[in-house]
Amino acid sequence: MRYIGVDVGKKKCQACIMDEDGGVLDEFRFTNTGDGIRILLERVGDGERKAVVESTGNMWLRIYEALEDRGVEMKLANPHKTKAIASARVKTDKLSARILAHLLRADLIAECYVVSKEVRQVRALLRQRASLVKMRTMVKNRVHSHLDRYDYSSPWKDAFGVGGMEWLRGLELEPVDRCILDSHLRHIECLNGEIGFLDSKIAGYAVENMDALLLMTLTGIDYQSAMLLACEIGDITRFPSPKNFVSWLGLCPGLYQSGDTLVLGRMKKDSNGRAQWVLVQAAKTAARTDPRMRELYQRVKARKDSGKAAVRVANKMAVIIWHMLTKREPYEQVKEGLYRSKLKKMKRIAS
Numbered sequence: 001m002r003y004i005g006v007d008v009g010k011k012k013c014q015a016c017i018m019d020e021d022g023g024v025l026d027e028f029r030f031t032n033t034g035d036g037i038r039i040l041l042e043r044v045g046d047g048e049r050k051a052v053v054e055s056t057g058n059m060w061l062r063i064y065e066a067l068e069d070r071g072v073e074m075k076l077a078n079p080h081k082t083k084a085i086a087s088a089r090v091k092t093d094k095l096s097a098r099i100l101a102h103l104l105r106a107d108l109i110a111e112c113y114v115v116s117k118e119v120r121q122v123r124a125l126l127r128q129r130a131s132l133v134k135m136r137t138m139v140k141n142r143v144h145s146h147l148d149r150y151d152y153s154s155p156w157k158d159a160f161g162v163g164g165m166e167w168l169r170g171l172e173l174e175p176v177d178r179c180i181l182d183s184h185l186r187h188i189e190c191l192n193g194e195i196g197f198l199d200s201k202i203a204g205y206a207v208e209n210m211d212a213l214l215l216m217t218l219t220g221i222d223y224q225s226a227m228l229l230a231c232e233i234g235d236i237t238r239f240p241s242p243k244n245f246v247s248w249l250g251l252c253p254g255l256y257q258s259g260d261t262l263v264l265g266r267m268k269k270d271s272n273g274r275a276q277w278v279l280v281q282a283a284k285t286a287a288r289t290d291p292r293m294r295e296l297y298q299r300v301k302a303r304k305d306s307g308k309a310a311v312r313v314a315n316k317m318a319v320i321i322w323h324m325l326t327k328r329e330p331y332e333q334v335k336e337g338l339y340r341s342k343l344k345k346m347k348r349i350a351s
Contacts, residue, residue: 004044004051004072005100007093008032008060014093015040018101027094032059037066044072052077052104054096055112065117074114077103081110115234122205123231129198129224130274136191143168143184146177160188202227203350211236216342217330218317219290220282223346229321232275236325245322250276251315276314279321283313292333293317 002025007014009032017026026043030036040063044051051067052075053060060076068074077100103109115123140160147153152171156164168185171178206212206223211233215226239245246252250271287297293313301309324331 002045002047002049003101003105004049004067005097005102005104006040006051006053006063007096007100008054008056008063009093010057010059012093013040013063014097015043016094016097016101017044018098018105020105022102022105024098027097029093032063037063041066041070044070049073050075050104052100052109054079054082054100061120064114075104075109076112076114078110078112113234113238115231119231119234122202122227125198125201125205126224126228126231127274129195129202132191132195132198136188136195139184139187139191143181143188146181146184147171149177165189199224200349203346206346207350211325213343214324214328214330215321216346217334217339218282218286218320218324219293219331219333219335219338220285220317222342223349225278225282228278229275232272233325236322239322242319242322246315246318248272249279249314249318251279251311251318279314279317280310283310283317286317287313290333 001020003018003020005016005018011032012029013032013036014029015027016024019025028039028043030039044067049071050073053064053067054077056079064074064076082100082103100109144159150171150173154164154167156167158164159168165185165188168181171181173181203223206227209227209230211230212223212226215221215229216223221229236245239248243252248271250273283293283297286293287310288294293316296316297309297313300312320331323329
């Protein structure tokens with residue numbers, strides 16, 4: 001068995017290949033390019049091999065996939081939990097690669113969960129959509145700022161719907177401001193088209209995703225949020241209990257205990273922010289439309305505030321999701337009419 005540790009950089013990477021006794025068989029640097037990765041594949045050889053790469057942005061992905069395709073058993077190291085590297089007084093690429101190989105040989109790697117290649121591709125679509133939506137929101141905020149200068153207020157509930165856009169195009173402004181506003185409106189229309197294109201692709205994947213179809217039975221979750229949750233969660237069996245799942249989402253307070261002292265702090269920071277955000281937004285919708293969630297929301301809000309109440313509902317929904325995906329059962333209080341409406345909309349957008 002050969003153990004391969006790879007310290008990943010944006011341009012240069014360091015590899016260390018060890019035998020079962022910890023002897024260094026080979027050490028070398030290579031570029032994080034197609035040519036460099038081909039050199040890595042040539043030098044790792046054949047036979048039984050295990051490799052670990054350090055999670056550094058998205059720079060690890062090409063190396064991980066190339067070694068995986070070559071038949072190497074892969075692991076992705078969490079740099080924040082790999083204390084042997086994080087606390088080392090001397091930190092060099094060569095030392096990091098050696099330590100990774102040693103930890104791999106001793107089966108002490110703090111792993112990051114890696115979903116399948118197919119799920120990674122769908123997740124890339126979802127993240128691209130989220131990026132475009134964020135960009136669109138920024139442009140819309142600039143439009144609102146522009147209107148504030150003229151003390152204009154849109155008579156339409158949706159200032160950027162069909163009627164709202166016509167109203168914006170008909171406003172009387174100074175020539176330069178008119179030019180800037182028209183530029184913003186064209187930008188919004190362009191982003192709407194790109195987001196719509198991605199929506200059709202995501203809906204097409206959601207139609208065939210059993211986890212997403214199951215999650216859509218829960219109030220407040222449509223096909224987009226269901227697909228994002230399904231892709232971020234991956235295999236639900238990696239969470240042995242609902243508490244583990246809630247902790248991964250960061251929907252529970254941080255805990256510090258020393259002796260008899262027990263302190264509960266703010267929500268955990270080392271969590272999946274995308275899944276957490278989606279579930280909190282779904283909780284706000286569920287608090288208005290689901291009697292079970294509305295009762296919980298009102299009870300917590302009376303003692304604390306609306307933000308903490310939404311998080312508490314999201315916590316409850318996370319526990320329900322764990323049971324739904326583990327037992328492969330729909331939400332027990334599913335609204336059949338609403339669920340059929342969600343499916344109809346999803347299929348229409350996917351076509």
